[in-house]
Amino acid sequence: MDLNTQIVIYLFIYFTFIVWYSIFISRKQSKEDFLISSRNRNWFSIWMSKYATSIWAAWFITYTAYIYEFGLGVFSVVIWYIVAMFILAFYIAPKLHKISKKEKFLKIWDIVFFKTKSKLVESISNISSTLILFVWLLVVVVWWANLISYFGILSYEVSLLSILAVVWVYLYFIWYKWVVTTDILQSSIIVLVLFVVSYYLFNKSDLTILADVEFKEISIWTAVGFLIYGIFSTFSFIDRYQLMFSWADEKNIKRWFLFVVPLMLFTVLLLLIVWFFVKNEIAGLDPSFVFLKAIELYVPQTFIPIAMVMFFAAVMSSIDSYIYWISSHINFLKIKDKIKNVRINALITVILSFIFAYFIRNIIDITVFAAGFSLILSIPMIYLFWGKNFETKQKGVSRFIFSFIFSIIGLIVWISIFWLTPTIALFPILFGGIGLFINLEKINNA
Secondary structure, rough: HHHHHHHHHHHHHHHHHHHHHHHHOOOOOHHHHHHHHHEEHHHHHHHHHHHHHHHOHHHHHHHHHHHHHHHHHHHHHHHHHHHHHHHHHHHHHHHHHHHHHHHOOOHHHHHHHHHHHHHHHHHHHHHHHHHHHHHHHHHHHHHHHHHHHHHOOOOHHHHHHHHHHHHHHHHHHHHHHHHHHHHHHHHHHHHHHHHHHHHHHHOOOOOOHHOOOOOOOOOOHHHHHHHHHHHHHHHHHHHHHHHHHEOOOOOOOHHHHHHHOOOOOOOHHHHHHHHHHHHHOOOHHHHHHHHHHHHHHHHHHHHHHHHHHHHHHHHHHHHHHHHHHHHHHOOOOOOOOOHHHHHHHHHHHHHHHHHHHHHOOOOHHHHHHHHHHHOOOEEEEEEEEHOOOOOOOOHHHHHHHHHHHHHHHHHHHHHHHOOOOOHHHHHHHHHHHHHHHOOHHHHHOO
């Protein structure tokens, strides 16, 4: 039996199992389980879930690809991302945790409305944060389809249809509790596959050649672009806030941070080593397939199809997370039943993502645009949390709106002049900061 046939069989078994399991455990879940996992997540589940959404499966493709292109400069993304996680865990989360339980926050717009009391600003944050995640959903879906078609298992179109259909079916029953559960599963898979590949790599390779590693020089502006994205992007994402709403207490928040950071750094270091050895063995390899090629090169033949399917399963777990976050943040059809609303929204999201992914297949352009677009909400959200008296002090509506508008203008200006480059992060943050200086409330009161 050839490798592709084995992968198809194992994928079918995995798909069948998760659909059956989601139906099985859905019989005992409550409405709170469905929507926010009962707000009782401990540090371990949050640790694994946050690791999964930080070092998600597609990072094993993008990170190795970026190392190939930019070398050690990519580390600035990780380092400053950790700084952002520190701010989130020790500055923002303690402010938000208690009030989120009291006010029953479920979504990012709950925070925005609480701080501004503006329906307009609430709608802006809701729509923009949902669109940000939709673009990242496209990134993962397009990656999945390209990977499956690369191995000749299924065509690009059939790959798109199969993964989206399976994810929608099992999410129909279980939702947020399953999203967190699959994040834990994804984290375990990522760590296991990475350790297996690294173990066999270290046994087969001469590690002394690492001392002779030479990396391509990058411009200071590219490094700055990575830095800005690393520290600011995290504040735009829906999942960061929903995880904070589901934490059991502040102790679990801080414990999560202390455990997830070392694991992230260790993962990045191992990916760097994997990239170097694969590049030395195969010249001219498409950098997007470095990690998958490492599985083929270093894992024993018997375990290759299992490792491949585990990796694909981890990618799929990222897809279900994005679909949930998007579906739980929109209500264009004005459906009062929250569970029915997210189920219908999920179907709409799946259909739209299939249409966009069918026509837009350039993964590099999508990824760079997603990185820049992710920053349009960063400065406005940081503005809401900045300062003392979070629970009582209201924030200016005009500052938020103009910061958001200027961030979009900055993104458009950059793309118009420089197109899609890693330094795309510069203008949305710079322009967004300028927008904070426009305070119409103060002018009107003068």
